[in-house]
Amino acid sequence: MRKINKPWGHEIIWAETDQYIGKILHINAGHRLSLQYHRQKEETIYVLEGTLLLWNGEGEVMAIEKGRNWHNKPGDIHRFGASKDEDVVLFEVSTPHLDDVVRLEDDYRRD
Numbered sequence: 001m002r003k004i005n006k007p008w009g010h011e012i013i014w015a016e017t018d019q020y021i022g023k024i025l026h027i028n029a030g031h032r033l034s035l036q037y038h039r040q041k042e043e044t045i046y047v048l049e050g051t052l053l054l055w056n057g058e059g060e061v062m063a064i065e066k067g068r069n070w071h072n073k074p075g076d077i078h079r080f081g082a083s084k085d086e087d088v089v090l091f092e093v094s095t096p097h098l099d100d101v102v103r104l105e106d107d108y109r110r111d
Helices: none
Strands: 002-006 010-018 022-026 035-037 043-049 052-056 061-063 070-073 078-082 087-093 102-105
Touching: 022 078, 052 087, 078 087
Parallel strands: none
Antiparallel strands: 002 010, 010 022, 022 087, 035 078, 035 102, 043 070, 043 087, 052 061, 052 078
């Protein structure tokens, strides 16, 4: 297991094989990940705590409530975030392509 600090919170990689990755993402209140897509990575998330804000490629924002899940296929543009009022914790299971992130926008000016 390993914890990786991020500008939006942190992630814990709790399973890592050549077939899949299991993560716990903690998104701090008022923060969000980059607007991104993946060329190969496919991921499914489950909201454990809070209400996840999910931006899609058309700029629409959806609220994914605790106990709900979401699936991203390669090429799906998305951004995860938390409202200013509460942290969000989610489980993510994905293919093992950890470096497959194409950022379109980023609040923290990362490439």
